[in-house]
Amino acid sequence: MSITQNADVPSAAATATPRLRIRGLGRDFHTRSGTTHAVSGVDLEIQRGEFVALIGRSGCGKTTILRMIGGLLAPTAGSIEVDGNGLWRDGFVDSSVITKLGFVFQESNLFPWFSVLDNIALPLKLRGVDKRTRRARAAELAELVGLAGFEKSYPRELSGGMRQRASIARALSVEPDMLLMDEPFGALDALTREKMNLELQRIALETQATVVFVTHDIPEAVFLADRVVHLTPRPGRIRQIVDVPFDKPRSIHLQTEPAFNDIVRKLRSDIDEEY
Amino acid sequence: MSITQNADVPSAAATATPRLRIRGLGRDFHTRSGTTHAVSGVDLEIQRGEFVALIGRSGCGKTTILRMIGGLLAPTAGSIEVDGNGLWRDGFVDSSVITKLGFVFQESNLFPWFSVLDNIALPLKLRGVDKRTRRARAAELAELVGLAGFEKSYPRELSGGMRQRASIARALSVEPDMLLMDEPFGALDALTREKMNLELQRIALETQATVVFVTHDIPEAVFLADRVVHLTPRPGRIRQIVDVPFDKPRSIHLQTEPAFNDIVRKLRSDIDEEY
Amino acid sequence: ADGGGAASSGGDPGSGDPVALTYVSFLPLESLTFAPEMMADAGGFFEKHGLDVTLEPVNGTPVAIQSVLGGAAQVTRLSTVDSMPPMVDGQPITAVGTMMHNSILQVVSHESNPIESAADLEGTTLGMGSVGGTSEKMLDLALADAGVDPESVDRQVVGVGPATFDLVRAGQLDGYIVSLDTAEAIAAANDDAVTSPAGLDGTPDVQTYVATPEYLEQSPETVKAFLAAIKEAVQFMIDDEDLDETLEILRSKYSFANLQDDAIAKAALETLRTTAWIGDGSTPLLQNSMDEWTGSYEILNGAGMVDDGDPTQWIELDLVE
Amino acid sequence: MNRRKLMRILPWVTTPGLVVLLLVAWQLAVTIGGVNSLIFPSPLDVSVAGVQMLGEPDTWENVGLTVTAIVTGFLIAVVTGVLVGVVLGKIPWLEVSLRPLIVISQVVPKVAFVPLFVIWFGFGITSKIVLATLLAFFPVMLNVLLGVRSIERGQREVMQSLNANRIQTFSQLEMRGIMPYLFAGMEVAIVLATIGAIVGEYIGGNRGLGAMVVTAMNALDSPRMFAIIGLLSVIGLGLYLIVNESKRFFIPWHESVYTQRELAVA
Amino acid sequence: MNRRKLMRILPWVTTPGLVVLLLVAWQLAVTIGGVNSLIFPSPLDVSVAGVQMLGEPDTWENVGLTVTAIVTGFLIAVVTGVLVGVVLGKIPWLEVSLRPLIVISQVVPKVAFVPLFVIWFGFGITSKIVLATLLAFFPVMLNVLLGVRSIERGQREVMQSLNANRIQTFSQLEMRGIMPYLFAGMEVAIVLATIGAIVGEYIGGNRGLGAMVVTAMNALDSPRMFAIIGLLSVIGLGLYLIVNESKRFFIPWHESVYTQRELAVA
Numbered sequence A, B: 001m002s003i004t005q006n007a008d009v010p011s012a013a014a015t016a017t018p019r020l021r022i023r024g025l026g027r028d029f030h031t032r033s034g035t036t037h038a039v040s041g042v043d044l045e046i047q048r049g050e051f052v053a054l055i056g057r058s059g060c061g062k063t064t065i066l067r068m069i070g071g072l073l074a075p076t077a078g079s080i081e082v083d084g085n086g087l088w089r090d091g092f093v094d095s096s097v098i099t100k101l102g103f104v105f106q107e108s109n110l111f112p113w114f115s116v117l118d119n120i121a122l123p124l125k126l127r128g129v130d131k132r133t134r135r136a137r138a139a140e141l142a143e144l145v146g147l148a149g150f151e152k153s154y155p156r157e158l159s160g161g162m163r164q165r166a167s168i169a170r171a172l173s174v175e176p177d178m179l180l181m182d183e184p185f186g187a188l189d190a191l192t193r194e195k196m197n198l199e200l201q202r203i204a205l206e207t208q209a210t211v212v213f214v215t216h217d218i219p220e221a222v223f224l225a226d227r228v229v230h231l232t233p234r235p236g237r238i239r240q241i242v243d244v245p246f247d248k249p250r251s252i253h254l255q256t257e258p259a260f261n262d263i264v265r266k267l268r269s270d271i272d273e274e275y
Numbered sequence C: 001a002d003g004g005g006a007a008s009s010g011g012d013p014g015s016g017d018p019v020a021l022t023y024v025s026f027l028p029l030e031s032l033t034f035a036p037e038m039m040a041d042a043g044g045f046f047e048k049h050g051l052d053v054t055l056e057p058v059n060g061t062p063v064a065i066q067s068v069l070g071g072a073a074q075v076t077r078l079s080t081v082d083s084m085p086p087m088v089d090g091q092p093i094t095a096v097g098t099m100m101h102n103s104i105l106q107v108v109s110h111e112s113n114p115i116e117s118a119a120d121l122e123g124t125t126l127g128m129g130s131v132g133g134t135s136e137k138m139l140d141l142a143l144a145d146a147g148v149d150p151e152s153v154d155r156q157v158v159g160v161g162p163a164t165f166d167l168v169r170a171g172q173l174d175g176y177i178v179s180l181d182t183a184e185a186i187a188a189a190n191d192d193a194v195t196s197p198a199g200l201d202g203t204p205d206v207q208t209y210v211a212t213p214e215y216l217e218q219s220p221e222t223v224k225a226f227l228a229a230i231k232e233a234v235q236f237m238i239d240d241e242d243l244d245e246t247l248e249i250l251r252s253k254y255s256f257a258n259l260q261d262d263a264i265a266k267a268a269l270e271t272l273r274t275t276a277w278i279g280d281g282s283t284p285l286l287q288n289s290m291d292e293w294t295g296s297y298e299i300l301n302g303a304g305m306v307d308d309g310d311p312t313q314w315i316e317l318d319l320v321e
Numbered sequence D, E: 001m002n003r004r005k006l007m008r009i010l011p012w013v014t015t016p017g018l019v020v021l022l023l024v025a026w027q028l029a030v031t032i033g034g035v036n037s038l039i040f041p042s043p044l045d046v047s048v049a050g051v052q053m054l055g056e057p058d059t060w061e062n063v064g065l066t067v068t069a070i071v072t073g074f075l076i077a078v079v080t081g082v083l084v085g086v087v088l089g090k091i092p093w094l095e096v097s098l099r100p101l102i103v104i105s106q107v108v109p110k111v112a113f114v115p116l117f118v119i120w121f122g123f124g125i126t127s128k129i130v131l132a133t134l135l136a137f138f139p140v141m142l143n144v145l146l147g148v149r150s151i152e153r154g155q156r157e158v159m160q161s162l163n164a165n166r167i168q169t170f171s172q173l174e175m176r177g178i179m180p181y182l183f184a185g186m187e188v189a190i191v192l193a194t195i196g197a198i199v200g201e202y203i204g205g206n207r208g209l210g211a212m213v214v215t216a217m218n219a220l221d222s223p224r225m226f227a228i229i230g231l232l233s234v235i236g237l238g239l240y241l242i243v244n245e246s247k248r249f250f251i252p253w254h255e256s257v258y259t260q261r262e263l264a265v266a
């Protein structure tokens, strides 16, 4: 499957309602030490099944944007529409708008009172899936993320990377059609990471999920995404949106091709300029 | 300065007492779901001023080793000597052995009741440095890690990467002569990371600090370290120790040189074999 | 207000600074039961006898006894039902003067089911301040005296205030035991209330001041001065025909509803000065009577409420002049 | 490992040891120090009275009554305390409005309302249960309130992102997150429920161990009184330990439970 | 922003509103429902008595005494509770050995020790302070204990890695980490200290508001008794609110404080 769009006016040509339409999105934080303009004037449209990566310097507002899209943080400006329906209304979220959401947090946020398996199965439990089915599914996912053998462990008995993988498995358990991931592979070694990248690509294609993916790894962003959104900090604004034209599914060997590395290099030098 | 050693018998030739001598180090965890052999039979000698990187798959025992060296977790086998003095005795730590320790944790572990500045200045406070001096030093360090302007913020008002940087600044504030770092740059974007790598190299050289550095980024490990220790998981054992022969200080351009990439590639393929 | 004038003459127990003494009452002072102490205090009788008396209320007779035994206080006032058991046990307390010669406890009941004699108590549910306390002991004595089965009376702990009368009205209680002035107040406020000693006054209960023999040995003059002051205070109230001056003096220092109400206060004081304080009139005020004392002992002993002992050991007869 | 076992055995050694020490000191104070036996009877006298008292069937009936009052009051307090605590914890404006009234209901001297209690609830066990509940409610509610407020934002966001409804958020997150707080509250609450039930027995009716204490006191039978108090203490302690120990089953995952275990090892 | 202001103002509106509502219901119950005015005098009678009472200089002296006893007892309980809680929190074997005795000291009916109190501490304020302390100590200690145990392992390790000594670990980490727990404990403690001081005044002596309640009760002056109880409630509430509000200054960083603020915004 191949997604092709015009590079500079994202989604302007789209005829159907986009999965996600973000207009003039902004968020300020008021604290003791003054006001932080974390995000400001972000416009973005994302189609169903599209994979968008957010990159940018630490503190540029990636997490803030993701939390607003996920219905966790009220914007102080602008609007977010999901399938044409407003997500935020007067600071309150309309949660009926996103039903099958998978959110991978920057911190793993596992529940200390549940075992790894119960943590992974939690979303299924909330949907009323019966115990046997959800345990089976959770065990599959634990296997997928390389946690086989640790199903009964408590989160505190896991290493940092293992916790992160458990939280990825939890987000995947409901087969989400919208997946918001905040540096999900940040604590993983290169090879586990590569494996997870391929799995994520497979899952996203299979389920036609819309993915917004925050990372600080530029090759990773380019490898996975249909479009890479480059943010600049304070206030967090979109500096550019880069289309990645390679067909999907992509193989790991893509990373050695010059066209791939051209995009990576271009992004890197653009980010470099900020300093 | 250039450190050259025989690759396979680390430090065997060293005549002086090594800064750190680890013998037969092991650690088991007993949990509900059975016993995990997290680390087993690790032998390692590290000289004063040496920079050693630990790499290996997620869950292979890197953090566990670091915590034992830092006096935070009692080994269940083997011994650790610092400057020839035993660190652990009957499960109790002899904390007089390491006095100027800087520990960067995998989680940032900031204190929520302190501002960023107070968090960074905490180690100085414990050493009785007067308020004005420690504030000045903390402000310098905040600047160094790119947190200028956020000195008064509380940890919860920071982004993930900013928290991690604050915890690095905290560890550096006492000018440690032993620095244990657990994936310190894991949540940073590529460019901030590069900058921090250079700063870390400068500081380590200037202060002659002994550094043990956990990372999952192989190029980073090779760029910074005198020796790279490659661990394999369950039980965590040393698979190989690779010497990195380049002179220090190293420039960022080293990363484009073939000799550098040969080492990186070799390590990557060795780790690859594990799968 | 000529209270000081009333105490114009008298002994001279000490010279120089007033002697300090702590008196504990087993109930809060705000009851006319303690009119003598209050009068001695407010009327300056203690002062006149060279005493600096602190009046401290505690919650119940046991604490009062223990305060005296422990030395926190020197004098208290006890009914024989309460004082004789520890005396038999060999506790060091001695009766030094008799304040009241019979119980002033009253039973309050409802006119639809009045309790006016010990016989009426049979089969009732009766409220009282605490289980096993003075009221219950007096009740048991009266029941034994009248030949009523004590088991037939169900006892419940209640607050001994006027509010509890609602329980009587509602039929949850048949009656409850209160002190004299409370009874007067309840009767005054409720037309349907019946108050009566119900036989509780039939048994000779003697209320005496007690102190430890050790203290008596050490400061006999202070005890004598205390008794003399009380005696003069009582005499003053007996002499005060219309009780107006008495009330005025008491009100100069104390203030509570029963005291503020002329009718209730006078009625209660009248009963006290014509019966309880003087008894049958055979002994001078406050003077201990060995006959009365041993008689009371015999009855308690007979009812099985105290063990065998020698009551003459527990009493001093020559402290009131 | 060895130390861990030691920790399990230790309380069975040190606590009785301390108790014996206290008893010896007490006996010495009474026999040598010359404390009046009416104020403070000797442990020997007390144990004689205790043995006799335990032989009376009445005693056991009263124990049953008192324990029933304590446990019932405690359970009601826990259930209502959790409900009120969670609701107020999530609806700040309600909390802000109701808190003063709740506080007043706690500080108000209950003695003034005893007549009302008796009128409403009679002389039976109900008024004791009500008093026990009244006293035990507050620490449970306050700790639950704190617990709800202390739940990590990240964990809350997980539930939000999963579109969990109120009941689910309560059962999967809040109910479990507040457990450590709830247990601290319950430990105070069981103690207060004990006090409440006993006070209730002092001031109304004539049954229960509280009434027995008063009867013995009025009879100036100090040894018996202290024996009853000893019995009461053992009951209170037993109930407390049940609450405390149940923590191990309900929150094995909490730092306060597993660090204790680990401290024995590390 | 607007809502935040509202939250600040709200309690000043709703609480008096609720109080007025209660008073009206009470007045109606008395006048229409025919509750005996001795059991439950009408609010009007009570306020008349209250105004009169507030005019007596004695009242203010008694208020001073009672407040002194409460506050002193509370402060002693907090200091000792924190010390004992921290020490026991860090030395499990000591905790395991002492806990039963501490629990017993709490459940034991204090009434048995009233004579001892009177003998040791006299009729003055001391015995009231002791009772207030005794009651307030337990929740403080228990919550501090829980707090010490709940300190995150990672934060502890930071201090360990910095070679911090015990005092430093206490002052920089434990003292601050336990604050939220301590405050929950102190909120219960101030209420219990109030109860303790008042109970202390019941059992002996004739000063303080507790004694005034008993006096009024014995004097059969219900309106006055309720007026004193009202005054006591206001004092208890005031003290409680001081403790509660001081949280904002001591732990502005804690979820329980700042989420409340944010809830008003988000």
Ligand SMILES: Nc1ncnc2c1ncn2[C@@H]1O[C@H](COP(=O)(O)OP(=O)(O)OP(=O)(O)O)[C@@H](O)[C@H]1O
Pocket (backbone or CB within 6 Å): A156, A157, A158, A159, A160, A161, A162, A187, B029, B030, B031, B036, B037, B038, B057, B058, B059, B060, B061, B062, B063, B064, B065, B106
């Ligand atoms: N407290 C604990 N209790 C039980 N098992 C533990 C505990 N800490 C670590 N382990 C186990 O020890 C092993 C090594 O963990 P460690 O944290 O050292 O891994 P790591 O190499 O740091 O991994 P990562 O890169 O993911 O951080 C893991 O299998 C983990 O489950």
Ligand SMILES: Nc1ncnc2c1ncn2[C@@H]1O[C@H](COP(=O)(O)OP(=O)(O)OP(=O)(O)O)[C@@H](O)[C@H]1O
Pocket (backbone or CB within 6 Å): A029, A030, A031, A036, A037, A038, A057, A058, A059, A060, A061, A062, A063, A064, A065, A106, B156, B157, B158, B159, B160, B161, B162, B187
């Ligand atoms: N709760 C908050 N209160 C105050 N300021 C906040 C809060 N959350 C985020 N910020 C500020 O908003 C800005 C953006 O934060 P955000 O977490 O979105 O960054 P990020 O792009 O995710 O960074 P990182 O890569 O380090 O995770 C930062 O400057 C941060 O200080």
Ligand SMILES: [Mg+2]
Pocket (backbone or CB within 6 Å): A062, A063, A064, A106, A182, B159, B160, B161
């Ligand atoms: Mg982020």
Ligand SMILES: [Mg+2]
Pocket (backbone or CB within 6 Å): A159, A160, A161, B062, B063, B064, B106, B182
């Ligand atoms: Mg790790």
